[in-house]
Amino acid sequence: xxxxxxxxxxxxxxxxxxxxxxxxxxxxxxxxxxxxxxxxxxxxxxxxxxxxxxxxxxxxxxxxxxxxxxxxxxxxxxxxxxxxxxxxxxxxxxxxxxxxxxxxxxxxxxxxxxxxxxxxxxxxxxxxxxxxxxxxxxxxxxxxxxxxx
Amino acid sequence: xxxxxxxxxxxxxxxxxxxxxxxxxxxxxxxxxxxxxxxxxxxxxxxxxxxxxxxxxxxxxxxxxxxxxxxxxxxxxxxxxxxxxxxxxxxxxxxxxxxxxxxxxxxxxxxxxxxxxxxxxxxxxxxxxxxxxxxxxxxxxxxxxxxxxxxxxxxxxxxxxxxxxxxxxxxxxxxxxxxxxxxxxxxx
Numbered sequence: 001x002x003x004x005x006x007x008x009x010x011x012x013x014x015x016x017x018x019x020x021x022x023x024x025x026x027x028x029x030x031x032x033x034x035x036x037x038x039x040x041x042x043x044x045x046x047x048x049x050x051x052x053x054x055x056x057x058x059x060x061x062x063x064x065x066x067x068x069x070x071x072x073x074x075x076x077x078x079x080x081x082x083x084x085x086x087x088x089x090x091x092x093x094x095x096x097x098x099x100x101x102x103x104x105x106x107x108x109x110x111x112x113x114x115x116x117x118x119x120x121x122x123x124x125x126x127x128x129x130x131x132x133x134x135x136x137x138x139x140x141x142x143x144x145x146x147x148x149x
Numbered sequence: 150x151x152x153x154x155x156x157x158x159x160x161x162x163x164x165x166x167x168x169x170x171x172x173x174x175x176x177x178x179x180x181x182x183x184x185x186x187x188x189x190x191x192x193x194x195x196x197x198x199x200x201x202x203x204x205x206x207x208x209x210x211x212x213x214x215x216x217x218x219x220x221x222x223x224x225x226x227x228x229x230x231x232x233x234x235x236x237x238x239x240x241x242x243x244x245x246x247x248x249x250x251x252x253x254x255x256x257x258x259x260x261x262x263x264x265x266x267x268x269x270x271x272x273x274x275x276x277x278x279x280x281x282x283x284x285x286x287x288x289x290x291x292x293x294x295x296x297x298x299x300x301x302x303x304x305x306x307x308x309x310x311x312x313x314x315x316x317x318x319x320x321x322x323x324x325x326x327x328x329x330x331x332x333x334x335x336x337x
Contacts, residue, residue, distance in 0.1 A: 006215050007210075007215070008206045008207060008209070008210035008215055008217040009170075009210075009215060009216045009217055009218050010206050010217050010218050010219055011203070011206065013160075013218065017152045017157070018150045018151065018152060019150075021150050021152050021156075022150040025150070034156055037152070037156060037160065038156070038159060038160045038163055041160050041164070042160075042163060042164065042167060042169065045164055045169045045170075045216060045218075046169060048215060048216055049214070049215055049216070
């Protein structure tokens with residue numbers, strides 16, 4: 001027996017499944033997001049009786065970063081954003097960055113499209129945060145020089 | 150964003166398979182209406198009539214822990230046995246029952262109740278005597294009223310000393326329906 005300091009998991013899950021899936025799809029695209037969805041809620045469930053408010057979104061981010069790290073997105077195979085249900089604020093970025101070297105493209109995309117920290121981007125790309133920062137700023141410089149539309 | 154049924158079911162199943170739930174439950178349709186059937190690691194912990202799932206989930210969380218999730222698989226055995234009972238193929242339930250929340254006398258009474266055979270009637274007073282407190286018929290009534298697992302623990306077979314049905318947590322109509330079904334009462 002334990003005192004209920006948190007709502008029953010069923011209620012938490014019903015409320016948060018939509019936001020979490022949307023969050024994961026923005027980071028990973030549709031297919032990888034489905035796998036990450038289950039892993040996120042299993043981790044949240046393990047920690048649930050002492051889970052702090054809002055902490056599950058951090059868990060979702062960690063799961064997504066782990067997934068990105070496994071995929072080694074250095075190929076700049078950016079997630080298939082067309083499959084996301086919502087309007088795509090990234091579509092423009094996707095076109096603009098198309099000509100960049102792969103690592104720079106991935107760094108720019110993750111920084112400006114997904115708003116990840118350089119720490120997370122470094123983890124996803126298999127490099128240090130500093131290297132991720134350099135790749136992103138080098139990519140941005142390159143875009144400026146080209147004066148793309 | 151809407152989570153697909155498949156993704157949702159997959160998570161609910163995985164949560165139970167990994168042993169992460171304090172309580173798994175499912176809603177189940179029967180001839181006496183839709184029942185909420187809930188189980189813990191210790192067995193069947195609840196059957197409720199006319200459940201408001203939201204309120205019931207809160208109650209289960211208070212009694213057994215906050216990790217309560219609708220997840221059908223762990224309840225399969227209980228629901229299958231209920232189906233067999235209602236189709237006339239089963240007269241005794243073979244299920245572990247989680248009576249941890251029941252207090253001492255209540256637990257003794259419920260254990261005695263479990264021995265009342267299919268299709269037979271007993272009285273509150275008889276049950277009180279079997280539980281070692283012959284004058285506690287009224288207290289037995291209270292225990293019956295709070296029976297966590299009606300049908301499986303057959304409180305519908307307990308009637309007043311004059312033969313009146315007295316009361317039932319799920320309503321007297323259901324008590325009558327169950328007893329007629331078991332052949333303990335003749336149909337009007």
